[in-house]
Amino acid sequence: MKNWKEKGMQGVFLLAACASILAVALICIFLFANGIPAMKEIGFLDFLTGQTWRPGNNIYGILPFILGSIYVTAGAIIIGVPIGIFTSVFMAHYCPKKIYPVLKSATELLAGIPSVVYGFFGLVVIVPLVRDYINTHGIRGNGGNSMLAASIILGIMILPTIIGVTESNMRSVPEQYYEGSLALGATKERTIFRIVIPAAKSGVIAGVVLGIGRAIGETMAVIMVAGNQPQMPQGIFRGLRTMTTNIVMEMGYAADLHREALIATAVVLFVFILIINLCVSLLNRRNDND
Amino acid sequence: MKFKKIAAVMAAAVMVMSFAAGCGSSDEGNSAGGANISVISREEGSGTRGAFVELFGVEEEVDGEKVDQTTTDATVTNNTSVMLTTVSGDENAIGYVSLGSLNDDVKAVKIDGAEATADNIKNGSYKVSRPFNIVTKDGVSEEAQDFINFILSKQGQEVVAEEGYIPLDTTTEYAASGVSGKVAVSGSSSVSPVMEKLAEAYQALNPDADIQIQTSDSTTGVTDAINGTSDIGMASRELKDSETSQGAVGTVIATDGIAVIVNNANSVDDLTVDQVKGIFTGKTLTWDEVTK
Amino acid sequence: MTKGRKIESIILKILVYAAAVITFVVLLFLLAYILINGLPHIKPELFALEYTTENASLMPALINTVIMTLLSLIIAVPFGIFSAIFLVEYAKKGNRFIGLIRLTTETLSGIPSIVYGLFGMLFFVTALGWGYSILAGAFTMSIMILPLIMRTTEEALKSVPDTYREGSFGLGAGKLRTIFRIVLPSAIPGIMAGVILAIGRIMGETAALMYTSGTVPDMAKTPMDAGRTLALHMYNLSSEGLYMDQAYATAVILLILVVGMNTLSAFVARKLTKGK
Numbered sequence: 121m122k123n124w125k126e127k128g129m130q131g132v133f134l135l136a137a138c139a140s141i142l143a144v145a146l147i148c149i150f151l152f153a154n155g156i157p158a159m160k161e162i163g164f165l166d167f168l169t170g171q172t173w174r175p176g177n178n179i180y181g182i183l184p185f186i187l188g189s190i191y192v193t194a195g196a197i198i199i200g201v202p203i204g205i206f207t208s209v210f211m212a213h214y215c216p217k218k219i220y221p222v223l224k225s226a227t228e229l230l231a232g233i234p235s236v237v238y239g240f241f242g243l244v245v246i247v248p249l250v251r252d253y254i255n256t257h258g259i260r261g262n263g264g265n266s267m268l269a270a271s272i273i274l275g276i277m278i279l280p281t282i283i284g285v286t287e288s289n290m291r292s293v294p295e296q297y298y299e300g301s302l303a304l305g306a307t308k309e310r311t312i313f314r315i316v317i318p319a320a321k322s323g324v325i326a327g328v329v330l331g332i333g334r335a336i337g338e339t340m341a342v343i344m345v346a347g348n349q350p351q352m353p354q355g356i357f358r359g360l361r362t363m364t365t366n367i368v369m370e371m372g373y374a375a376d377l378h379r380e381a382l383i384a385t386a387v388v389l390f391v392f393i394l395i396i397n398l399c400v401s402l403l404n405r406r407n408d409n410d
Numbered sequence: 411m412k413f414k415k416i417a418a419v420m421a422a423a424v425m426v427m428s429f430a431a432g433c434g435s436s437d438e439g440n441s442a443g444g445a446n447i448s449v450i451s452r453e454e455g456s457g458t459r460g461a462f463v464e465l466f467g468v469e470e471e472v473d474g475e476k477v478d479q480t481t482t483d484a485t486v487t488n489n490t491s492v493m494l495t496t497v498s499g500d501e502n503a504i505g506y507v508s509l510g511s512l513n514d515d516v517k518a519v520k521i522d523g524a525e526a527t528a529d530n531i532k533n534g535s536y537k538v539s540r541p542f543n544i545v546t547k548d549g550v551s552e553e554a555q556d557f558i559n560f561i562l563s564k565q566g567q568e569v570v571a572e573e574g575y576i577p578l579d580t581t582t583e584y585a586a587s588g589v590s591g592k593v594a595v596s597g598s599s600s601v602s603p604v605m606e607k608l609a610e611a612y613q614a615l616n617p618d619a620d621i622q623i624q625t626s627d628s629t630t631g632v633t634d635a636i637n638g639t640s641d642i643g644m645a646s647r648e649l650k651d652s653e654t655s656q657g658a659v660g661t662v663i664a665t666d667g668i669a670v671i672v673n674n675a676n677s678v679d680d681l682t683v684d685q686v687k688g689i690f691t692g693k694t695l696t697w698d699e700v701t702k
Numbered sequence: 703m704t705k706g707r708k709i710e711s712i713i714l715k716i717l718v719y720a721a722a723v724i725t726f727v728v729l730l731f732l733l734a735y736i737l738i739n740g741l742p743h744i745k746p747e748l749f750a751l752e753y754t755t756e757n758a759s760l761m762p763a764l765i766n767t768v769i770m771t772l773l774s775l776i777i778a779v780p781f782g783i784f785s786a787i788f789l790v791e792y793a794k795k796g797n798r799f800i801g802l803i804r805l806t807t808e809t810l811s812g813i814p815s816i817v818y819g820l821f822g823m824l825f826f827v828t829a830l831g832w833g834y835s836i837l838a839g840a841f842t843m844s845i846m847i848l849p850l851i852m853r854t855t856e857e858a859l860k861s862v863p864d865t866y867r868e869g870s871f872g873l874g875a876g877k878l879r880t881i882f883r884i885v886l887p888s889a890i891p892g893i894m895a896g897v898i899l900a901i902g903r904i905m906g907e908t909a910a911l912m913y914t915s916g917t918v919p920d921m922a923k924t925p926m927d928a929g930r931t932l933a934l935h936m937y938n939l940s941s942e943g944l945y946m947d948q949a950y951a952t953a954v955i956l957l958i959l960v961v962g963m964n965t966l967s968a969f970v971a972r973k974l975t976k977g978k
Contacts, residue, residue: 129878130792136784137793137803140852143845144806147813150824175454176477206721214718223726225964230729232960233736234906234933236940237953241735243492248499255445255502263448263500265485276728283725309714310707330812337814339909340937348453348486359485364816368909369488371820373455373629386820393812401805491943511943599942606755606919624834624928625917625938639833 147390155387158380167384173350175370175378182385184352188267188360189336189389191353192346195271196278196335201328203275204282209312211283212290231280239344242273247345254357261357265347268356273341278331285330289323290316322403329400333393339364363389445697447689449484450496450505456488457598457628457646461540462506462668464647466687481692488627490599494671501673502697504689508600508646509667510574518669520680526669528576537683539667542575542601543660545635545643545653553591553619554641560584560612561663569611573604576665590618597624597631597644604664605644632658677701733957740954743947748955753919758948760955762921763935766836769922770915770931771904773840774847775897781844782851783886783893789852790859791881811849815910818846822914837925839915846910847900854899858892859885891973898967905959908933932956 159167162180170181207227215223251264293316301311317324347359348369354360361369367382374382452459459480463469469476487493490511497503498515509526512518518526521538530536544558560566563584567577595605602625609621624634628645635643636656649660670686672678678700688694747757785803793800822842832838862885870880916928917938930938932952939949 126876126878130788133784133788133792136781137788139781139785140803140806140810140848143848144809146825147817147821147845150821150829151817154824177475203721203724206718207725210718210722214722221968223722225961225968226726226729228964229957229960230725230732232902232906232957232964233732234908234936234953234956236908236933236937237732237736237956240495240940241732243495244499245731245735247496251500260446261448262483262485263450263496263503265448265496276732279725279728307707307711309711309718313714333812333814337812337816339814339816344487344489344492349482349484350486351482361486364814364909367816367820368912369453369486370455371913372488372627373633375629375633383820383824386817389814390817393814393817394809397805397808397812401808489941489943491940491946494943507943513943603755603942603944610754622918622920622928625941 151383151387151390154380155384158377158384159387161377162381162384167381168388171352173366175374175381178377180377180381182363182366182381182388184350185361185363185366185385186388187353188346189362189364189392191267191356191360192270192274192342192362193332193335195267195356196274197328197332199271199275200278200282200331200335204279204327204331205286205317205324207279208283208286208290209317211287213308213312213316227280227283230276231284235277235338235340238273238277239341242269242341242345246272250357259357262347262349262359265345265359266357267346267353267360270342270346270360270362271356273345274335274338277338277341278334281334282327282331285327286320286324289320289327292323293319325403326400329396333396336362336392336396337364337389339368343368445502446695447697447700448496448500448503449481449690449692450493450503451480451484451486451690452493452506453486453488453627454478455627455629456600457540458506458508458600458668460628460647462538463690465538465540465668466683466690468687468690479691481690483692484690497671497673499673501675504670504672506668506670509669510600510603512669512671515674516671517674517676517679518671519678521670521686522682523680526667528574528667531576531665531667536667538670539576539665540647541660541662542598542604542664542666543645543647543649544601544663545597545632545645545649545658545660546641547635547638547657547659551591551593551641553589554593556587556589556616557593557609557612557619557621558642558661560615561608562661565611565615566608567664569607570604570664573607575604576667578662578664584615586615588618589616590620592620592622593642594640595621595623595642595644596626596634596640598628598646599625600628600646600666601631601644736950736953736957739947740950740952743951744954745951748948748951751921753921758939758945760932760935760948760952762919763930763932763952764955765921766915766929767905767931769925769929770836770840770843770911771901773836773925774843774904775900777841778844778848778851778900779897782848782896783855786852786855786859787881787886790856791877791885807849807852810845811853813846815846815907818842819910819913822910827914832926834914834916834918834928835926836915836922836929839911839931840925842910842914843904843907846907847903850900850903851893851896854896855889855893858889858896861892862888891970894970895967898963898970902960902963905931905956905963906933907931908937912937932959 169183171183172179172181246269247264250266250269254261297315297319301315342362343365348361348365349359350361363385367385371382463478468480469478490507493505493507497505524530524536526536531539563582564580565584567580571577602623605623613619628647631643631645632653634640636658649658685700748759749761750757750759751761753759753762822838826832826838826841866884867880870884911934917930918928922929936949936952939945
């Protein structure tokens with residue numbers, strides 16, 4: 121009787137563990153079933169490398185949005201990663217104990233602000249700054265709604281992710297490393313940047329990759345500041361459209377092939393995320409073997 | 411140092427990409443003098459955009475199909491408040507909103523000399539207006555029909571007028587029939603504010619009725635009404651032939667103006683239809699060309 | 703110490719402080735922006751039970767948020783805890799199947815919310831025919847928070863010392879009894895921290911719910927009714943530009959909820975470390 125119960129519950133646990141597999145399978149099936157036929161109808165190459173998106177005339181090329189997503193994410197990384205890593209160094213090694221709890225919960229707060237709020241903040245604060253810069257320097261722009269504005273907002277939005285992960289990984293580096301280096305006469309800064317961060321590198325990379333995932337998937341904030349022009353990205357002061365904003369912008373009224381093309385856009389986004397995840401697990405495996 | 415190498419490669423790749431992106435724009439440069447106009451448009455499925463491009467002739471017939479010629483350079487937003495915020499902050503911006511959403515943060519320009527007011531729309535001097543439609547299909551439920559009767563009655567149209575839209579001429583009185591049940595309404599975000607008011611007034615008369623309003627856009631509203639997802643669809647534009655052929659019937663419940671808006675600091679007060687068309691099709695690029 | 707190294711140290715130190723200053727100044731800016739725009743507009747009408755166009759009340763949305771959160775947790779927490787138990791207590795290391803579970807969990811945690819939204823729309827709303835409903839939203843959210851709960855529970859279970867388990871076995875308890883009586887109770891603070899994080903995620907979500915739970919501003923009476931949560935409410939209020947003041951006020955309330963949740967999780971975490 122008891123044995124039966126043990127075995128039964130083990131089965132239940134096993135089934136529960138399958139839930140995530142089932143969920144991924146369902147997501148794959150439903151997205152791919154709706155997206156792949158459309159890609160076929162449009163032509164895989166035409167869909168992925170087409171530079172024109174004009175649903176009214178049944179022309180669906182999402183290269184501008186793929187590039188848009190990549191550029192905006194790259195911009196967010198350039199802005200967010202250095203600030204994030206330096207801030208986490210501050211949090212882990214420089215921050216006075218007294219104000220640490222306040223600052224720590226402050227970074228968590230940054231993570232809890234809804235993305236719509238970030239969007240309006242960007243629209244009211246960042247976009248005018250970019251616009252002034254464009255106007256005073258005579259650069260051609262779209263009134264400040266631009267790749268730069270979107271990158272800045274995303275750079276801010278990924279800060280808590282990067283700070284959180286990097287800081288906890290830096291803290292998990294054994295104290296002896298830190299103290300040993302200091303004892304050998306290295307300065308505090310040199311110790312941190314030459315000993316502690318390299319020791320925590322896999323964690324730092326994981327944080328950065330999580331940040332990339334967050335940036336590439338963000339929608340509601342980007343849609344308000346990026347300009348959303350359905351054309352090839354034309355520079356950091358010009359507007360562009362990302363894959364996510366393309367979906368939200370047009371899903372409401374899309375029908376037939378147009379709608380499927382949008383779901384196919386989500387499939388491409390999904391594949392991007394899969395590739396990023398694969399890179400992370402490969403990196404982790406390599407680090408485990410080191 | 412593997413980590414450093416990876417980081418360096420990543421940084422280099424990123425920089426190359428951003429430079430490549432930057433170069434694309436530099437050779438276009440500033441072709442004309444004066445401040446560039448930042449054109450802001452709504453998303454393609456929006457009824458406001460549909461009506462706007464039709465009324466200003468921004469759409470052109472190509473091979474028998476009407477094609478929206480709005481410049482691809484235009485910033486696109488699916489949100490009226492983003493439109494208002496952007497125009498109120500950018501001296502060079504031009505956009506358009508429903509008359510009902512117009513506020514003091516921006517300036518509505520006169521079109522061909524006529525100011526964008528409800529009176530001017532009624533007397534026909536301001537021509538940029540579009541109907542607010544409700545969309546139904548055959549076999550409207552009893553509750554939905556009663557709600558429609560209310561909207562089209564004198565009481566319903568009073569609500570419309572109060573909200574700053576142009577009501578229909580009607581004298582039919584509505585008498586509460588005490589219906590109960592759920593009516594699903596969905597569609598245009600331009601219509602839904604006035605629809606919410608109408609639903610409230612209606613529910614005050616019929617406390618047992620439950621009107622649920624989903625806000626999306628005109629095209630979704632029509633589609634929902636056709637496939638039965640909702641009882642009543644809302645559209646802020648005329649129905650298309652492809653929609654009426656599927657059994658959708660539009661009923662006008664009010665008229666709304668579309669205001670062309672610019673920044674308060676903009677010296678332009680008056681534009682012609684052709685000027686607006688030139689700006690939105692990307693033929694006119696600077697404010698100098700307009701004021702000349 | 704050479705001069706070059708000294709300069710290097712100074713530069714790095716400046717960079718560290720500069721980065722910290724940037725981060726917290728930006729945060730202050732954001733907070734000030736929300737509070738200045740929102741605080742003056744928090745009025746008692748905002749908390750009326752019934753949403754009307756006059757009051758733009760956030761109460762129905764708040765209640766919807768609570769319902770949505772509870773439903774999602776009811777669905778996701780058992781699955782999350784059970785699968786974590788499986789991974790920590792039963793699975794053998796290096797198993798292919800375990801690898802698959804980990805891979806899918808990681809995938810789930812990386813999927814953008816808009817993709818969840820589309821999937822929820824295709825599967826729960828359309829294929830299962832639930833229509834726009836709180837239930838469809840809750841199921842979508844529960845898939846979204848599942849990896850979060852799994853990961854935190856796993857960490858919490860792992861941090862329970864093996865001596866506890868051995869002690870329990872030594873006293874003759876079975877494996878199941880050991881898990882439910884000994885391991886799980888000592889892991890509860892860790893699990894709670896995960897649940898609180900999940901709640902935060904649900905409260906702030908917009909894109910995934912837009913396509914699943916609908917945008918009706920009224921309180922959902924049954925799980926099959928459509929209804930919008932606070933974040934979605936704020937998005938909708940802002941979209942026509944008619945209720946910007948109320949939208950910012952809603953943002954303040956959301957912020958207060960987030961701070962509340964963070965404080966709660968810090969409190970739980972403190973309990974966790976004290977318990978050790």
